[in-house]
Amino acid sequence: MRSILSAVRAGRRPLAGVALACAAACGPLAAWSQAAAGSVPASSASANAASLTLSQAYQAALAQDAVIRAARATADVRRERLPQARAQLLPNVSAGLSRNKNKLTATQPGFFGPVTSDQDYFSSNRTLTIRQPIFRPFQFADYRQAEAQVADAEATLEKEVQNLAVRVAGAYLEALLADDQLALVMVQKQAYTTQLDAARKRFAGGAGVRTDVDEAQARLDLTLAQELEAKQNVDFTRRQLQVLVNVPVTKLAPLDERKLELVEPNPPRLQDWIDRAELTSPELRSLRAQAEASRREIEKARSGHLPTLDAIAQWSISQNDTVTQTNSRFDNKAIGLQLNVPLYSGGYVSSQTRQAVADLERAQEALEATRRDLGTRVEKEYRGITEGVLRVRALEQAVRSAETAVVSSRRSFEGGVRTIVDVLNAEQQQVSALKDLAQARYLYMISRVRLRSLAGEADAAAVDEINAWLKP
Numbered sequence: 001m002r003s004i005l006s007a008v009r010a011g012r013r014p015l016a017g018v019a020l021a022c023a024a025a026c027g028p029l030a031a032w033s034q035a036a037a038g039s040v041p042a043s044s045a046s047a048n049a050a051s052l053t054l055s056q057a058y059q060a061a062l063a064q065d066a067v068i069r070a071a072r073a074t075a076d077v078r079r080e081r082l083p084q085a086r087a088q089l090l091p092n093v094s095a096g097l098s099r100n101k102n103k104l105t106a107t108q109p110g111f112f113g114p115v116t117s118d119q120d121y122f123s124s125n126r127t128l129t130i131r132q133p134i135f136r137p138f139q140f141a142d143y144r145q146a147e148a149q150v151a152d153a154e155a156t157l158e159k160e161v162q163n164l165a166v167r168v169a170g171a172y173l174e175a176l177l178a179d180d181q182l183a184l185v186m187v188q189k190q191a192y193t194t195q196l197d198a199a200r201k202r203f204a205g206g207a208g209v210r211t212d213v214d215e216a217q218a219r220l221d222l223t224l225a226q227e228l229e230a231k232q233n234v235d236f237t238r239r240q241l242q243v244l245v246n247v248p249v250t251k252l253a254p255l256d257e258r259k260l261e262l263v264e265p266n267p268p269r270l271q272d273w274i275d276r277a278e279l280t281s282p283e284l285r286s287l288r289a290q291a292e293a294s295r296r297e298i299e300k301a302r303s304g305h306l307p308t309l310d311a312i313a314q315w316s317i318s319q320n321d322t323v324t325q326t327n328s329r330f331d332n333k334a335i336g337l338q339l340n341v342p343l344y345s346g347g348y349v350s351s352q353t354r355q356a357v358a359d360l361e362r363a364q365e366a367l368e369a370t371r372r373d374l375g376t377r378v379e380k381e382y383r384g385i386t387e388g389v390l391r392v393r394a395l396e397q398a399v400r401s402a403e404t405a406v407v408s409s410r411r412s413f414e415g416g417v418r419t420i421v422d423v424l425n426a427e428q429q430q431v432s433a434l435k436d437l438a439q440a441r442y443l444y445m446i447s448r449v450r451l452r453s454l455a456g457e458a459d460a461a462a463v464d465e466i467n468a469w470l471k472p
Contacts, residue, residue, distance in 0.1 A: 051253040054172050054467040057245050058460065061168045062161075064246035071160035078153035085146035088139040096127040102320075123320030132311045134337075137303035145296030152289035158282035158456070165458035168244055169449045169466060173442040175237040175252055180438040182230040188431050189227060192220040192424075199420055212420040219424055253470040260441065260469045262389040265451060270382050273455060274375050280456040281374060287367040294360035301356045304349030307341040378454050384447030392444055395437040402430035445469070 062068065104119045133139060196216040202208025238249045265273065278284060313335045320328055342349075409426040412418035445466050452462045 051251045051471075052245075052247075052249055053253045053472075054169065054470060055460070055464055057172055057241065058165060058168045058463045060245035060247060061164055065164060065167075065244050068160055068164050071157050075153045075157040079150055081146045082143075082150050085139070085143040089133055089136070089143060092131045094129050094131075096125070096129075098126075099124040121320065123318070125316065125318040127314065127316040130313045133308075134311055135307070135309040137306045137308075138300050141296050141299035141303060145293050145300065148289045148292035148296060152286050152293065155282045155286035155289060159286060162282060162453040162456060162458045164244075165463055166446075166450055166453045168241075169463060170446055171237065171241040171244055172252065173446050173466075175234070175241050175249070176255060177438060177442050178230070178233045178237040179252065179254070181435060182227070182234050184431055184434055185223060185227045185230045188427070189220065189223045191427060192216060192223055195420065195424065196220050215421050215424060219428075253467075253472065255441065256469060256471045257441070260445075262392055262444070264389065265382060265385050265448075270379060273382055273451065274378050277374055277378050277455045278371060281454060282456050284367070284371060284374065287363070287370055291360065291363040291367055294356065294363045298353060298356040298360060301349065301352035304342060304345065304352065307339060309340075310338045312336055312338050374454060378451065381447045381451040381454060385444060385451060388440060388444030388447055391440045392437065395433060395440050398433045399430070399437055402426070402433045406430050 100123050102121050102123055104121070105116065106119070107114050107116045109115070196213070199208055199212040199216045203210060203213050242249045267273070314333070316330075316332045318330045318332075406423070406426045409418055409423045413420065413423050449458055449462055449466060452458045
């Protein structure tokens, strides 16, 4: 401040001194634009803590995420449908045992009137029955339906695993973006604070105007509000990630833009990705299995009009005492066939058949709708990669141009051609370009994971590809 006052007393314009102060304030912003790495400086409590990498977060989520654990349990439940259906086609063996105490009261006519006599005796029966289905169209169709339902369960579980990679990568990259936004706001706050001090010194020395002070104060106040919002967003995004991994998240591995590879999808043609997705997408596999299960439901419904045939073998032993016989024992062994022919059920079977046919139509239309939508989603993520490469490169050039504009504005300010407002506007444009660049990079990265997820390829290798672009 003394140097500024001395310059005023000497009758000189202190623009050069103010410009130097502005340059000092904007030094961190320039360094940020050159690095553009995107990480918030670690606090003293977590500076020495190891960073949670994306691969580590994915492995933790595979073991701890409640959604994927519920999906595994659901798959286990639905897998039991197959052995249950198979059991209906295998021999059924049953045994029965009964023992009774009988009280017989007999009344007979006599010379002096009716004569009543009571007799107590025991009886028992033991039975062993074996039944083997020979022709059971309902059970045969039910078994095939169970196979389709298990295939649906496996595909649904695979879809959740694919979605988990997208959810973890999305939450992780969103947290990194929030860190980047906060870091930019903090650097911008530091620059505006220094510029406000310089404007106040100029105004106090008589070389500045009140407008410069008010403009710098307004920019600083807005930055303070943005700082609160950015800190809340950091806490929220880390909380989102913590819900997935079920461990405290204190430090993340930031993006290393030097390692980031801006490459086209492989294979390069969009149609190849659409064909691959239609063939291997777990979502489509699940819907195809559901359609197959609906076809088997029609067979089950129509089987209500068909006969059933079973082979039966039975061995029974009965013992009892009667008035005329004591210690009687009867052994009965039988083997044969049992045929059941349905005749009339009041239209119940026909109604079930119509219902099953309508459900099959619903499943087929749902499959077709999802297939069409899948092509649209594949194209969106494909373009998110191809156009993302161009957008990142364009924004990198925009950042360089914004840096040049900031330097030109400072020099013009030193020469008295521009005002402090022009410098602030140039710096604000530079910050906006840096924010857009960070967002474009993360959008490109998550698009790669999403595209592989739609094709059923979002596994640990897909996550490791993104993780290789982060700092260790």
